[in-house]
Amino acid sequence: MSGFLEIKDSCTGCGICVKTCPVQALSINDNKRAVVSDACTLCSICVDSCPFQSLAVHHSFGGNEEQLAKYSGILVLCEMRNGSPDRSTYELLGEARKLSAGEKEVSALLIAADPSDAPEKLIHAGADRVIVAEHSSFEHFSTEPWSSVLTHVITEYMPEIVLAAATTTGRDVMPRVSKILDTGLTADCTDLKIDADSGMLMQTRPAFGGNIMATIVCDRTRPQMSTVRPGVMKPMEIDTSRTGEVINLQVTDEMTKNRSKVLEFVPSAGDEVDITEAEIVISGGRGMKNPENFSILHDLAHLLGGTVGASRAAVDNGWIEYPRQVGQTGKTVQPKTYLAVGISGAVQHRVGMQSSDTIYAVNKDRDANIFQFCTEGFVGDLFEIIPALVKEIEKRRG
Amino acid sequence: MKFVVAVKQVPDTAEVRIDPERGTLIRDGVPSIMNPFDTYALEEAMKWRDELGGVVTVITMGPPQAESVLKEAISMGADDAILISDRAFAGADTWATSHTLAAAVAELGDVDAVFFGKQAIDGDTAQTGPSVAASLDWPQITFVGKVRELNKDSIIAERYVETGMQVVQTELPVVLTILKDANVPRVPSLRGKMKSRKVQIPVWKLSDLGLTEAETGLNGSPTKVVVTATPEARTGGQIHEGSTEELVSRLADLLLGEGGEA
Amino acid sequence: MNYMLNEDLQAIKEICIEIGEKHILPIRAELDEENKFPREIMNIMAQSDLFTIYIPEEYGGTGMGSMALAVATEELSRYCGGVAVSYAANALGAMPILLMGSEEQKKKYLPQLASGEKLCAFALTEPEAGSDAGGVKTRAIKDGDHYILNGTKQWITNGGEAQIYTVIALTDPERGARGASAFIVEEGTPGFNYGKKENKMGIRASATRELIFEDCRIPAENLISREGFGFMVAMKTLDNSRPGVAAQAVGIAQGALDEALKYSNERKQFGVKINSFQGLQFMLADMGTQIEAARALTYTAAGLIDSGAKNFNKVSAMAKVFASDVAMKVTTDAVQILGGYGYMKEYPVEKMMRDAKITQIYEGTNQIQRSVIAKAMIKEAHRK
Ligand SMILES: Cc1cc2nc3c(=O)[nH]c(=O)nc-3n(C[C@H](O)[C@H](O)[C@H](O)COP(=O)(O)OP(=O)(O)OC[C@H]3O[C@@H](n4cnc5c(N)ncnc54)[C@H](O)[C@@H]3O)c2cc1C
Ligand SMILES: Cc1cc2nc3c(=O)[nH]c(=O)nc-3n(C[C@H](O)[C@H](O)[C@H](O)COP(=O)(O)OP(=O)(O)OC[C@H]3O[C@@H](n4cnc5c(N)ncnc54)[C@H](O)[C@@H]3O)c2cc1C
Ligand SMILES: Cc1cc2nc3c(=O)[nH]c(=O)nc-3n(C[C@H](O)[C@H](O)[C@H](O)COP(=O)(O)OP(=O)(O)OC[C@H]3O[C@@H](n4cnc5c(N)ncnc54)[C@H](O)[C@@H]3O)c2cc1C
Ligand code: SF4
Ligand code: SF4
Numbered sequence A: 001m002s003g004f005l006e007i008k009d010s011c012t013g014c015g016i017c018v019k020t021c022p023v024q025a026l027s028i029n030d031n032k033r034a035v036v037s038d039a040c041t042l043c044s045i046c047v048d049s050c051p052f053q054s055l056a057v058h059h060s061f062g063g064n065e066e067q068l069a070k071y072s073g074i075l076v077l078c079e080m081r082n083g084s085p086d087r088s089t090y091e092l093l094g095e096a097r098k099l100s101a102g103e104k105e106v107s108a109l110l111i112a113a114d115p116s117d118a119p120e121k122l123i124h125a126g127a128d129r130v131i132v133a134e135h136s137s138f139e140h141f142s143t144e145p146w147s148s149v150l151t152h153v154i155t156e157y158m159p160e161i162v163l164a165a166a167t168t169t170g171r172d173v174m175p176r177v178s179k180i181l182d183t184g185l186t187a188d189c190t191d192l193k194i195d196a197d198s199g200m201l202m203q204t205r206p207a208f209g210g211n212i213m214a215t216i217v218c219d220r221t222r223p224q225m226s227t228v229r230p231g232v233m234k235p236m237e238i239d240t241s242r243t244g245e246v247i248n249l250q251v252t253d254e255m256t257k258n259r260s261k262v263l264e265f266v267p268s269a270g271d272e273v274d275i276t277e278a279e280i281v282i283s284g285g286r287g288m289k290n291p292e293n294f295s296i297l298h299d300l301a302h303l304l305g306g307t308v309g310a311s312r313a314a315v316d317n318g319w320i321e322y323p324r325q326v327g328q329t330g331k332t333v334q335p336k337t338y339l340a341v342g343i344s345g346a347v348q349h350r351v352g353m354q355s356s357d358t359i360y361a362v363n364k365d366r367d368a369n370i371f372q373f374c375t376e377g378f379v380g381d382l383f384e385i386i387p388a389l390v391k392e393i394e395k396r397r398g
Numbered sequence B: 001m002k003f004v005v006a007v008k009q010v011p012d013t014a015e016v017r018i019d020p021e022r023g024t025l026i027r028d029g030v031p032s033i034m035n036p037f038d039t040y041a042l043e044e045a046m047k048w049r050d051e052l053g054g055v056v057t058v059i060t061m062g063p064p065q066a067e068s069v070l071k072e073a074i075s076m077g078a079d080d081a082i083l084i085s086d087r088a089f090a091g092a093d094t095w096a097t098s099h100t101l102a103a104a105v106a107e108l109g110d111v112d113a114v115f116f117g118k119q120a121i122d123g124d125t126a127q128t129g130p131s132v133a134a135s136l137d138w139p140q141i142t143f144v145g146k147v148r149e150l151n152k153d154s155i156i157a158e159r160y161v162e163t164g165m166q167v168v169q170t171e172l173p174v175v176l177t178i179l180k181d182a183n184v185p186r187v188p189s190l191r192g193k194m195k196s197r198k199v200q201i202p203v204w205k206l207s208d209l210g211l212t213e214a215e216t217g218l219n220g221s222p223t224k225v226v227v228t229a230t231p232e233a234r235t236g237g238q239i240h241e242g243s244t245e246e247l248v249s250r251l252a253d254l255l256l257g258e259g260g261e262a
Numbered sequence C: 001m002n003y004m005l006n007e008d009l010q011a012i013k014e015i016c017i018e019i020g021e022k023h024i025l026p027i028r029a030e031l032d033e034e035n036k037f038p039r040e041i042m043n044i045m046a047q048s049d050l051f052t053i054y055i056p057e058e059y060g061g062t063g064m065g066s067m068a069l070a071v072a073t074e075e076l077s078r079y080c081g082g083v084a085v086s087y088a089a090n091a092l093g094a095m096p097i098l099l100m101g102s103e104e105q106k107k108k109y110l111p112q113l114a115s116g117e118k119l120c121a122f123a124l125t126e127p128e129a130g131s132d133a134g135g136v137k138t139r140a141i142k143d144g145d146h147y148i149l150n151g152t153k154q155w156i157t158n159g160g161e162a163q164i165y166t167v168i169a170l171t172d173p174e175r176g177a178r179g180a181s182a183f184i185v186e187e188g189t190p191g192f193n194y195g196k197k198e199n200k201m202g203i204r205a206s207a208t209r210e211l212i213f214e215d216c217r218i219p220a221e222n223l224i225s226r227e228g229f230g231f232m233v234a235m236k237t238l239d240n241s242r243p244g245v246a247a248q249a250v251g252i253a254q255g256a257l258d259e260a261l262k263y264s265n266e267r268k269q270f271g272v273k274i275n276s277f278q279g280l281q282f283m284l285a286d287m288g289t290q291i292e293a294a295r296a297l298t299y300t301a302a303g304l305i306d307s308g309a310k311n312f313n314k315v316s317a318m319a320k321v322f323a324s325d326v327a328m329k330v331t332t333d334a335v336q337i338l339g340g341y342g343y344m345k346e347y348p349v350e351k352m353m354r355d356a357k358i359t360q361i362y363e364g365t366n367q368i369q370r371s372v373i374a375k376a377m378i379k380e381a382h383r384k
Helices: A016-020 A065-069 A087-100 A118-124 A143-157 A170-180 A294-304 A312-316 A382-397 B036-052 B064-076 B094-108 B128-136 B190-198 B244-255 C007-034 C039-047 C065-079 C081-100 C103-114 C173-179 C230-266 C278-306 C313-342 C349-358 C366-383
Strands: A004-007 A026-028 A034-036 A055-058 A074-077 A106-112 A129-134 A161-165 A185-189 A191-194 A201-207 A212-218 A224-228 A245-248 A261-267 A280-284 A307-310 A337-341 A358-363 A376-379 B002-006 B009-011 B032-034 B055-061 B080-084 B113-117 B140-150 B154-161 B164-171 B174-178 B223-229 B238-241 C120-123 C139-143 C146-157 C164-170 C180-186 C192-197 C208-219
Touching: A004 A034, A016 A026, A074 A087, A074 A143, A074 A170, A087 A106, A087 A161, A087 A191, A087 A224, A106 A118, A106 A143, A118 A129, A129 A143, A143 A170, A143 B140, A161 A170, A170 A185, A170 A224, A170 B094, A170 B128, A170 B140, A185 A201, A185 A212, A185 B094, A201 A224, A212 A224, A280 A294, A294 A307, A294 A382, A307 A312, A337 B244, A358 A382, A358 B244, A376 B244, A382 B244, B002 B036, B002 B094, B002 B128, B009 B064, B032 B036, B032 B064, B036 B055, B036 B064, B036 B113, B036 B140, B036 B174, B055 B064, B055 B094, B064 B080, B064 B190, B080 B094, B094 B128, B113 B128, B128 B140, B128 B174, B140 B164, B154 B174, B190 C007, B238 B244, C007 C039, C007 C065, C007 C081, C007 C349, C039 C081, C065 C081, C065 C230, C065 C278, C081 C103, C081 C120, C081 C146, C081 C164, C081 C180, C081 C230, C081 C349, C103 C164, C120 C146, C139 C164, C146 C164, C146 C180, C164 C208, C164 C230, C173 C180, C180 C208, C180 C230, C230 C278, C230 C313, C230 C349, C278 C313, C313 C349, C313 C366
Parallel strands: A074 A106, A074 A161, A106 A129, A129 A245, A161 A224, A185 A224, A280 A307, A280 A337, A337 A358, A358 A376, A376 B238, B002 B055, B002 B113, B055 B080, B113 B174, B140 B174, C120 C164
Antiparallel strands: A004 A055, A026 A034, A191 A201, A201 A212, A212 B223, A261 B164, B009 B032, B140 B154, B154 B164, C139 C146, C146 C208, C164 C180, C192 C208
16 A cells, blocks of 8 residues: 555544545544554545544655656647637646746647647647647547547657546546556546645545545656646636747557547537536526626626526516526526526525535625525625626636 | 446435534435436446347446445346455556456456446546546447447447537447436336345456456555545635625636635 | 335335436426326336236236335325326226136236236216215116126226226116126227316326216126126225325325425524424424324225235225325415415425315215214124
8 A cells, every 4th residue: 555544642532533434444443542444545534534633644655766757748638629729728738837837848739630720829828849640530539549649649758747628528538548558547627736845746626526625646657647627727828929849740540540430510509508517607686687688697608618597586577588597496506606696595596506516696785695605705786796707707818 | 239337336425514613524324326327327228228138237346335236226127237346446546447347347258338427426537437448448439418329230329529419430349428318217116126135246356357456446546635625615605895806806716716715 | 203114115115206206206397287197107107017016926916915005105195196196096997806807807907007008997986976886877788798888987087098997887777786887998999988188176197087988888708796796896996995095195295294394494584494483393293293193094004904804994994084184284284384485386385285185085085984984883883
């Protein structure tokens, strides 16, 4: 085992920790002391539960140092949408630049049928080097060629970190490649940091349906691979003066080999909404005053990749369609983020959204009920706050 | 046809509570359930078995108690089940989990398709399916919203992606991860429940799969969880009053995921 | 309360809960609003073997008996009284065949009912013959190896939805009730048609319809038992199925109590949760107590039937009367606890109140049941 759970002498045998362990590794022995079995996964969940600070997890990091040291730099797997790099790709490049702290080289891998001016855009957005795999068969994403190309590039360039967006593409190809390369992959990260001492990538992600945040390391193997939740990281300001290297990869038959075929791609109609599926829901209530004002919520939702919901008051007034109603007689939603705008927080509304991971509320009434159960509340006039917020987000995104 | 469905026993996250004083996860008394996404995988496999003939075998890797999800699968209509359980498997990340599951699929032999749920509601990674496909060197179709055609040699499925839908055709054997759009899982039957009470579920251990301790469980896992923290509990939240600029700045931080401590 | 349900009963309960949560709850308001028969849900019940429980194993069932049927009906009724009666009416319809049918009739019909491939209904009531079931006018005249049916049955649950009907008709009108006989009539028999579907106050998901017989020829082998035994078949059938109505009532009441408990813990007035008011707590306490008492009586009646007892019509009637009165009271109180919200269609309790009412009326009104109980008691007292 790499590491161990220390149970200090200060343990009183109170038993509080026992209940917290997800794998039932803790028990109290006859000497009234906590003992840990080898089922322990060193997850650290129990550590904070001990009122006497008797628990500590010690990890022993590292594999073959020499081997690990051969890897350097950061590789970003790019995604194209409508002929240009996807927004999530810009976010990954921004994050990669941040992690590189001016030291690590940032490479971007672009797999496309027609890269056009994307390599240049990627350099302006933070890449030092763009590796282009161009082939007529690369029009639509397909697992096997993407996996072959990525595996090849990692083996050849030996990056220490590989980032992809936690999209249906990243979540399809990254686990395949990490298994082929026998290395670790952390899913859906919302925070990445380099540990100052060990130089390792500390990858933080929500799990247990958002009930817990776990920080994960990949200490014995390289590269350290992560998929990153779209919409979370910050792209850097586009810098058209940046220069970099563009490498055209020799696409081999091995790389285009594919047992699958994309017969057809059907773009989604766009407008159909299912508010229960959205990760961000921005809901408006009676405070919105009229249907026209809902357009600012749509703008905001669009910017954040979310969708618009509503209270019954707004729906009953005919300001917005019923399928968007949240609550007792509408839909129950549990997005990662719920923003209630001009909604008082009546119990019938609350039951439809209270299991959202985070709830933010904008309301001009300090005593509005919604402020009693939101994660963070904002007291003010929505007609000032929301338009300013849209501007602010546009500004930050450049 | 020979179909395998991989199911995971998970804590019902809807019931997971945070201890408000200590900020730790309370799992005491939280019921263990079949990963809800796996019920769609199971239904899809059974649907095609009912149409084409054959058997559906459910497998799970987990502690002895995980047998209960296998019994649940049998009560819903699965033909048989295998529990993959050994102390050596404990603490596995998705690499080690998929390595072990792939060995089990290989051991079963002549499998036409392995069905996975979209993701597990506890670990939430959605990585196990594609990694099993990699281990077996089989093609994979992930995020399947609908299986259009399936026969002895090939499959056509709709894969739901951010911008629309891909219709993908590939060869068998194949690994699939199924979305809840695919079907409505059936309710267990009374006879199924009676059968599941009596059935003896075989347990496969490390040695049965020809694996070593180095490639399974905690030892075989390249990733490890070093810290866990709980996001602040939901009580009367922090209320900001102030200038529009201040409010907007904080709200933008939060919405863009840049929010640290206020 | 833990009634120590055995594993089979526990399994039935779990299945009904799953069907209730996943398939009934999301659409019960729509079924109610639109007077819509839950065909899909019947298919799901069939696939989960729920129609097997009252049919013996040798005829394709699982042979679990009255208690099992009561548990299933109760659990389904917690979600929707209308769906539950659509289910339970199958057992009622099958009862004449189960109790008095010939081996051939059992072999022919019971497997189709056990698999849910066909639904079933029981037809006794007529426009002029309600409580006074002896007053039926539908005739069955023997004609060679056929009977010819003429007459109209009214308010038949599952009418128009079932494929197999057990029908009470007079073979010897002179002899009144003693001249009644029971028959099996299949859908599609020439001369057998459906009249209008009723627009009801409650249990609106269930179909209640007229059956119209006009020179409807059925094979003589469809006679159940013997000529003249029809009234006895009907009475035995109802005695056996009454615990089912009681279970339906218990389930509806439990559903309403659950809603009241949930709501009263969320709603705040005067700055506190309304369940902290003693006036309301006393209501909740009475509701819970009455339901437990009704459940105990219902299970006792069902258990008595399963034990093979001959004399259970008194207990069976007691369970039906008590449980249905409890259901009416508890659902009314639940509406009261929800206040104005309870009166609105957005909340389920007003529907439960409407659904509860029928349990006091059908399968023998509570007045008739009280006479039955009293007569049985008086008879017992004077037998010594
Ligand atoms: C049977 C039943 C079922 C119901 N089901 C649902 C349901 O499914 N979903 C649902 O949502 N409701 C439901 N309701 C209605 C519910 O009780 C509330 O009436 C409703 O949620 C109120 O909507 P609201 O918060 O938008 O409006 P209000 O309660 O009127 O609140 C408007 C809020 O906007 C704020 N505001 C106004 N102007 C501004 C401004 N310029 N800037 C900032 N804030 C402003 C006000 O301070 C106020 O807090 C149901 C009611 C019943 C009776
Ligand atoms: C807080 C936390 C964070 C974690 N983060 C990571 C991480 O970032 N990277 C990582 O590699 N591991 C991680 N793990 C470990 C991971 O949860 C386990 O490896 C787990 O065994 C499989 O991953 P999953 O739960 O994400 O399942 P997923 O990959 O999401 O599951 C997909 C499907 O695979 C099948 N499946 C999954 N597990 C089993 C099983 N045991 N038996 C049979 N079928 C199964 C089911 O069909 C399921 O629907 C984490 C664990 C915890 C507790
Ligand atoms: C929704 C619904 C579904 C039904 N399903 C079926 C079915 O599937 N099959 C079937 O055969 N029938 C069915 N019925 C008929 C049902 O069983 C009768 O309605 C019931 O037996 C009462 O008869 P009645 O309505 O004609 O009332 P009546 O007999 O006219 O009674 C009217 C009132 O007089 C009282 N009363 C009558 N006689 C006496 C007495 N002797 N002493 C004291 N009070 C008395 C009654 O209690 C009642 O209060 C159904 C009815 C309804 C409403
Ligand atoms: S909580 Fe701390 S003191 Fe109590 S038993 Fe556990 S380790 Fe010992
Ligand atoms: S570190 Fe995690 S697995 Fe180990 S004893 Fe503590 S809670 Fe259990």
